[in-house]
Amino acid sequence: MIEVRDLRRTYRGRLGRKPVEALRGVSFDVRTGQRFGIVGESGSGKSTMVRLLAALDRPTSGTISFRGIRIDELPERRLKFLRDELQIVFQDPMGSLDPRMRVRDIICEPLKRSGNREERLHELLDAVGLPQDAASRYPHQFSGGQRQRISIARALAPHPKVLIADEPVSALDVSVRAQILNLLAELVERYDLTLVFVSHDLSVVRHVCDTVAVMRRGEIVELGDVEQVYQEPSHLYTRELIAAAPTLRAALARFQEG
Amino acid sequence: MSVLTVHGLNVSAGDAELVRDVSFTIGKGERVGLIGESGSGKSVTASAVMGLLSEELTASGSITLNGKQIVGMPERQLSRLRGRDMSMVFQEPMTALNPAMQVGKQVAEVMSLHRTQPDRRSARAAAVDLLGRVRLPDPQRAAKSYPHQLSGGQRQRVMLAIALANNPSLLICDEPTTALDVTVQAQILDLILANTNDSALLFITHDLAVVATVCERVLVMYNGRIVESGLVRDVFTAPEHRYTRQLLASSDLEATDENGRLRTVSHD
Amino acid sequence: MTTAAMKRRTPTLTVGAILVGLVVLLAVMSFLWTPHDPTRVDAAVRLLGPTGDYLFGTDKFGRDLVSQIMVGARTTLYVGVVAVGVAAVIGTPLGILAAMGPRWLGEFVMRVNDLVLAFPALLLAIMFGAVFGASTLTAMIAIGIATVPSFARIARSGTLQVMSTEYVLAARAAGRSRFAIAHRHVLPNVAGLLIVQSSVSFAIAVLAEAALSFLGFGTRPPTPSWGRMLQESQELLAVQPRLAIVPGIAIAIAVLGFNLLGDGLRDRLDPRLAGRR
Numbered sequence: 001m002i003e004v005r006d007l008r009r010t011y012r013g014r015l016g017r018k019p020v021e022a023l024r025g026v027s028f029d030v031r032t033g034q035r036f037g038i039v040g041e042s043g044s045g046k047s048t049m050v051r052l053l054a055a056l057d058r059p060t061s062g063t064i065s066f067r068g069i070r071i072d073e074l075p076e077r078r079l080k081f082l083r084d085e086l087q088i089v090f091q092d093p094m095g096s097l098d099p100r101m102r103v104r105d106i107i108c109e110p111l112k113r114s115g116n117r118e119e120r121l122h123e124l125l126d127a128v129g130l131p132q133d134a135a136s137r138y139p140h141q142f143s144g145g146q147r148q149r150i151s152i153a154r155a156l157a158p159h160p161k162v163l164i165a166d167e168p169v170s171a172l173d174v175s176v177r178a179q180i181l182n183l184l185a186e187l188v189e190r191y192d193l194t195l196v197f198v199s200h201d202l203s204v205v206r207h208v209c210d211t212v213a214v215m216r217r218g219e220i221v222e223l224g225d226v227e228q229v230y231q232e233p234s235h236l237y238t239r240e241l242i243a244a245a246p247t248l249r250a251a252l253a254r255f256q257e258g
Numbered sequence: 259m260s261v262l263t264v265h266g267l268n269v270s271a272g273d274a275e276l277v278r279d280v281s282f283t284i285g286k287g288e289r290v291g292l293i294g295e296s297g298s299g300k301s302v303t304a305s306a307v308m309g310l311l312s313e314e315l316t317a318s319g320s321i322t323l324n325g326k327q328i329v330g331m332p333e334r335q336l337s338r339l340r341g342r343d344m345s346m347v348f349q350e351p352m353t354a355l356n357p358a359m360q361v362g363k364q365v366a367e368v369m370s371l372h373r374t375q376p377d378r379r380s381a382r383a384a385a386v387d388l389l390g391r392v393r394l395p396d397p398q399r400a401a402k403s404y405p406h407q408l409s410g411g412q413r414q415r416v417m418l419a420i421a422l423a424n425n426p427s428l429l430i431c432d433e434p435t436t437a438l439d440v441t442v443q444a445q446i447l448d449l450i451l452a453n454t455n456d457s458a459l460l461f462i463t464h465d466l467a468v469v470a471t472v473c474e475r476v477l478v479m480y481n482g483r484i485v486e487s488g489l490v491r492d493v494f495t496a497p498e499h500r501y502t503r504q505l506l507a508s509s510d511l512e513a514t515d516e517n518g519r520l521r522t523v524s525h526d
Numbered sequence: 527m528t529t530a531a532m533k534r535r536t537p538t539l540t541v542g543a544i545l546v547g548l549v550v551l552l553a554v555m556s557f558l559w560t561p562h563d564p565t566r567v568d569a570a571v572r573l574l575g576p577t578g579d580y581l582f583g584t585d586k587f588g589r590d591l592v593s594q595i596m597v598g599a600r601t602t603l604y605v606g607v608v609a610v611g612v613a614a615v616i617g618t619p620l621g622i623l624a625a626m627g628p629r630w631l632g633e634f635v636m637r638v639n640d641l642v643l644a645f646p647a648l649l650l651a652i653m654f655g656a657v658f659g660a661s662t663l664t665a666m667i668a669i670g671i672a673t674v675p676s677f678a679r680i681a682r683s684g685t686l687q688v689m690s691t692e693y694v695l696a697a698r699a700a701g702r703s704r705f706a707i708a709h710r711h712v713l714p715n716v717a718g719l720l721i722v723q724s725s726v727s728f729a730i731a732v733l734a735e736a737a738l739s740f741l742g743f744g745t746r747p748p749t750p751s752w753g754r755m756l757q758e759s760q761e762l763l764a765v766q767p768r769l770a771i772v773p774g775i776a777i778a779i780a781v782l783g784f785n786l787l788g789d790g791l792r793d794r795l796d797p798r799l800a801g802r803r
Contacts, residue, residue: 041439042410054699083701096692100714110700144296154696173295173464178508178520185519200440207511207520244444248509251470255491
């Protein structure tokens with residue numbers, strides 16, 4: 001589905017500062033139906049990766065192919081197919097929704113001006129578990145979890161094949177996080193989506209994904225089956241990452257011993 | 259003797275009650291976690307303890323810090339307590355630091371302000387010491403830098419240095435690591451643990467794993483009330499309140515139902 | 527409603543609307559009826575104090591002050607609409623273009639902007655008056671052109687801010703064209719800023735007209751204008767301060783009204799703030 005080869009992206013340094021190498025030669029494949037996780041901390045290049053995958057930015061060198069078509073050098077007007085087939089859910093459920101648009105207009109934004117908009121809107125609100133009367137309200141009238149549902153409905157609107165979720169739950173409460181993760185899992189199954197899930201939290205990726213790429217400073221340091229990476233991390237950094245994250249299980253296990 | 263005693267605390271905004279009948283105590287050297295989701299009243303409770311409630315909120319009940327009543331205390335007296343007897347670390351260190359002032363000066367200021375150091379010079383030296391204590395590399399140089407020149411984790415270290423400067427008897431941490439990377443979070447939590455042996459610690463978070471790592475006791479807040487409290491090991495291994503059980507279930511990413519779904523909290 | 531929401535609900539909008547409404551009412555009424563002919567010179571009634579027939583008295587030519595204020599309100603509104611219209615219609619698209627277009631274009635637009643900004647507005651108006659003939663229209667087109675940079679600047683900074691949000695990124699990922707993004711996301715979100723700027727510019731234009739008329743480059747006699755009323759009162763300031771105070775208060779009411787209206791509208795137009803009411 002997606003093929004990334006030796007991708008590099010360097011941001012020009014401003015006012016005499018050094019240029020920033022956000023990506024330093026990244027290669028991976030995402031197969032159809034795969035749930036592909038990208039894990040990394042701030043500065044790892046994962047946000048740059050998302051922008052490049054969605055062709056919202058251009059690489060300095062390297063190639064990205066989507067269903068065999070190079071998208072890294074296509075002009076915007078020829079990216080129409082990608083805009084329908086690949087959609088993004090962003091991290092900040094407030095910042096990614098235009099505060100001055102009603103939910104109806106937000107969700108229908110990716111749709112063409114053809115008929116049946118009302119019907120599709122109805123379907124989408126239903127699919128993400130929002131009440132129908134949500135359509136006429138504004139984003140600020142919803143809680144964080146509900147806003148993320150709006151964001152997901154918008155992403156699903158054009159019947160995409162690939163969904164990129166960029167830290168979709170890191171701004172949410174734990175209890176809401178579980179609901180949104182469940183919703184994503186359900187939708188991925190129901191609509192046969194290929195999922196690219198970006199997160200700083202390996203335990204979330206482990207729950208959601210089957211494959212994971214661990215990124216650090218613009219490079220992939222480890223790539224493989226998520227259980228294997230989690231159970232037997234081969235790279236030092238992955239081990240650090242796992243050790244640093246406090247998990248409830250580990251803490252409870254300590255109580256049982258003590 | 260307990261450092262902080264909260265008894266029958268109510269906080270309301272007009273007709274809406276944000277915190278209802280909250281009571282708890284924290285002793286010297288004790289580390290207490292306060293958990294619950296956004297809007298449950300965690301942060302309002304912390305603000306009430308610091309005497310930092312915004313104007314439109316009114317508090318009733320009793321909050322005593324080392325025997326002194328905080329509720330209804332005039333601002334002048336409160337400001338003498340804040341930063342000396344009690345201090346707070348916020349979630350977002352960038353907005354909590356003055357962007358136009360060297361961080362060393364900001365640490366020194368809190369000591370000069372409360373006259374815990376005899377003069378400017380010793381306050382300055384103490385500030386560099388503190389920055390070393392929160393393990394900022396090259397504290398001399400770090401003291402001369404401005405907040406935007408530091409990373410998120412480094413800024414939070416500076417916040418911690420400011421909070422610890424006058425050896426407060428009470429330290430409140432409000433989601434201090436939520437905005438940080440996992441590896442940095444671990445370091446900051448270690449620092450908080452290492453520096454609060456003689457203080458009372460109130461640690462607010464929505465992350466149960468963090469509470470289990472840092473605290474001995476835990477208070478579970480839901481809808482403005484404390485619905486459950488006790489030792490972390492008891493509450494987390496044998497939760498009694500339905501909300502606590504659901505919260506634990508939804509936090510555990512390894513426990514799923516027959517369809518591979520996480521358990522969620524049902525609101526009613 | 528919480529006490530916080532009540533505190534926030536200041537009467538700014540209401541007071542602003544009432545003051546502006548007063549000016550509009552005077553202007554509309556003047557088309558239908560004025561107590562006297564505002565331009566009729568009558569030596570018999572020179573410099574009368576306030577009486578039942580002449581509510582604010584008469585000026586040195588015997589013209590009724592109330593009638594002049596009423597007809598002068600038309601000039602004031604005309605002036606504001608022309609100046610703000612010119613500034614907004616040219617400045618807003620320029621600012622949005624500078625923010626969304628290629629970098630070199632943005633730099634170019636902003637440098638030209640700085641040039642215009644560095645040129646005093648009144649001087650520009652006087653030059654226009656000298657070249658095209660002094661009239662209210664030329665003066666106000668000049669003031670409008672001089673105000674273009676304020677609009678361009680605000681539209682640009684607002685646009686840059688909107689362009690950096692995730693919802694614009696989401697719109698791009700949804701395949702929206704640049705034009706559609708400017709139309710659907712940028713304009714509504716910078717509209718608030720521009721409305722505030724409009725009201726402030728409106729007030730400045732009213733003041734500028736008064737100043738230009740005072741200097742003799744604005745509204746030509748005999749058309750009544752508040753600024754010219756001020757100018758004509760000058761020589762009698764010590765004896766008849768009333769002649770300066772009446773148009774002075776009228777100008778102050780209009781300027782204050784538009785400023786308050788702008789502030790109030792900004793709060794009202796923001797759905798995030800409106801939700802708290």
